[in-house]
Amino acid sequence: MCGIVGYIGNKNAREVLIDGLDKLEYRGYDSAGMALLSEEELKVRKFKGRLSVLKENVEKENLYGNVGIGHTRWATHGEPSDVNSHPHTSENNNIAVIHNGIIENYIQLKEWLIKEHDIKFKSETDTEVIAHLINHFYNGDLLDAVYKAIDKMEGAYAIGVLCKQEPDKIIAVRKDSPLIVGIGKEENFIASDIPALLKYTRNVYLIENGEVVVLTKNDIKIYNELRQEVKREVYKVNWDVESAKKDGFEHFMMKEINEQPKGVHETLFRRLKEDKVYIDGIKITKKDLERINKIYIVACGTAYHAGLVAKRAIENFAKIPVYVDVASEFRYSDPFVDKNTLFIAVSQSGETLDTLAALREAKRKGARVLSVVNVVGSSVARESDDVFYTWAGPEIAVASTKAFTTQLIALYLIALHMGITNEKLTEKRYFEIIKELKVLPEKIEKILKNTKQIQELADNNFNNNSIFFMGRGIDVDISMEASLKLKEISYINSFAIPAGELKHGTIALVEKGTLVIAISTQKRLTEKMISNIKEVKARGAKVIVVTLESNKDVVKVADDVIYIPETLDILTPVLSIIPMQIFAYYVSIARGNDVDKPRNLAKSVTVE
Numbered sequence: 001m002c003g004i005v006g007y008i009g010n011k012n013a014r015e016v017l018i019d020g021l022d023k024l025e026y027r028g029y030d031s032a033g034m035a036l037l038s039e040e041e042l043k044v045r046k047f048k049g050r051l052s053v054l055k056e057n058v059e060k061e062n063l064y065g066n067v068g069i070g071h072t073r074w075a076t077h078g079e080p081s082d083v084n085s086h087p088h089t090s091e092n093n094n095i096a097v098i099h100n101g102i103i104e105n106y107i108q109l110k111e112w113l114i115k116e117h118d119i120k121f122k123s124e125t126d127t128e129v130i131a132h133l134i135n136h137f138y139n140g141d142l143l144d145a146v147y148k149a150i151d152k153m154e155g156a157y158a159i160g161v162l163c164k165q166e167p168d169k170i171i172a173v174r175k176d177s178p179l180i181v182g183i184g185k186e187e188n189f190i191a192s193d194i195p196a197l198l199k200y201t202r203n204v205y206l207i208e209n210g211e212v213v214v215l216t217k218n219d220i221k222i223y224n225e226l227r228q229e230v231k232r233e234v235y236k237v238n239w240d241v242e243s244a245k246k247d248g249f250e251h252f253m254m255k256e257i258n259e260q261p262k263g264v265h266e267t268l269f270r271r272l273k274e275d276k277v278y279i280d281g282i283k284i285t286k287k288d289l290e291r292i293n294k295i296y297i298v299a300c301g302t303a304y305h306a307g308l309v310a311k312r313a314i315e316n317f318a319k320i321p322v323y324v325d326v327a328s329e330f331r332y333s334d335p336f337v338d339k340n341t342l343f344i345a346v347s348q349s350g351e352t353l354d355t356l357a358a359l360r361e362a363k364r365k366g367a368r369v370l371s372v373v374n375v376v377g378s379s380v381a382r383e384s385d386d387v388f389y390t391w392a393g394p395e396i397a398v399a400s401t402k403a404f405t406t407q408l409i410a411l412y413l414i415a416l417h418m419g420i421t422n423e424k425l426t427e428k429r430y431f432e433i434i435k436e437l438k439v440l441p442e443k444i445e446k447i448l449k450n451t452k453q454i455q456e457l458a459d460n461n462f463n464n465n466s467i468f469f470m471g472r473g474i475d476v477d478i479s480m481e482a483s484l485k486l487k488e489i490s491y492i493n494s495f496a497i498p499a500g501e502l503k504h505g506t507i508a509l510v511e512k513g514t515l516v517i518a519i520s521t522q523k524r525l526t527e528k529m530i531s532n533i534k535e536v537k538a539r540g541a542k543v544i545v546v547t548l549e550s551n552k553d554v555v556k557v558a559d560d561v562i563y564i565p566e567t568l569d570i571l572t573p574v575l576s577i578i579p580m581q582i583f584a585y586y587v588s589i590a591r592g593n594d595v596d597k598p599r600n601l602a603k604s605v606t607v608e
Contacts, residue, residue, distance in 0.1 A: 090134070516544075
């Protein structure tokens, strides 16, 4: 969600902040602002709307300062507006604060500050409370004031703080929201994410939960919750800033759709040796698997859908019961988690707060934690017992594409590893699946070379007010992901159901012209799907079917058919989702939407 950038050094902080915030636009936001320390003054400029509005105004004013903090806001408390934008300041303009997260007890703190100091709050935000709270405790020592303030705060936050009376430093704090520190020469940085800093440095500190950082131009000190200084190894970023550029594509989403063959290849072939699965970062033995009597896969959104597919693979290959849960619900459902449970957390960013909270709850109950993440050194990865990194590369578009397909590959490999290790999967079946996995990148390429039909279908159907998806078996899981992709970026009311559930209520919504997208890739269920297609057709629906090249029967009942290459039934999700990603993309384009930055959404959801 919100993007945070801070700079202290010899450059004009204005330019560094604008550049850094520009690299964080993918996180989603509705306003932007900055605070600079300039000529012993704290100058704050903030505006509703795109970053370009802020940039135009501060450049016109030629705002200058060597120390500053910048922010892109995704509204949680109070509507998007100039006043509710960050940074927020204390009444005497001594303290400026930027904040990613939610202060859960801000109402109590606000009431106390009003009673104590008769403070006149300007905004509706929880963040403004932080500025006044730090100022309340300020007595010439900013670090002390920050510690006293965070002792009173409940919730999740990453904050950056400036103080007019101490213009030679920035203080930053991390609690459950991502924060990194960039290391420069006679300059240092803070940010929510690595892309914001790659233009200036590849050396960063990954800040741990509960830590406070003091940055000056020439020094960085990290303190724990007990105010003890801690040492931290430098993390060197080994991917290039060019990975976060569009490379000639109109949008990041289409670029990332086209990067899926590479991502799938990298995630797969890094773990294969002589056609056997060797999983680095995971040390689950046969003895471990004999002890594990259940597996929980917990995630949010697209990652949750990957978990649904993984359930089918693990239960099929390893014969271990699997529960899949939405992370935001997991902690409140009193899950059956104990020392005999394997907990698998799936997250692209590794910073999804709901998933982190669920992970911590599982660990507290004694579960072993395995994570599937895309970002090396992320919070989920650092707090897990075992880590499987996908190799999707940076994903910038809010709607996830290549992260999903690489998560599927990772989870298939984990399932294969479990099945062959606990001897529930025959060697013949094991090698058959690996052989087919190896040719999936080529089959994705084949789909990507033939997108004209999908674009035409999108152009002919973008005006539908509602679209629903249906499937059977594993196709239900992909129907859910396909529906999510469409609603995320097109704003069309779409949903997905098991096709067999049609006559239990949903068919009441079908009328003349209703668009139904049927995913039918499971050979043993083809006849059942044809019956369901006939049911909606009889009520006036238009039907697009996604199916395997060998399925010629479905042509007789569908209005349009999108074919995908042949593969094993269990592996079809890696292929069937590709045309649905492309369809959602072109529908969004036809409707004139901002594909990479859909309204109200954020790439990394770091609040509950």
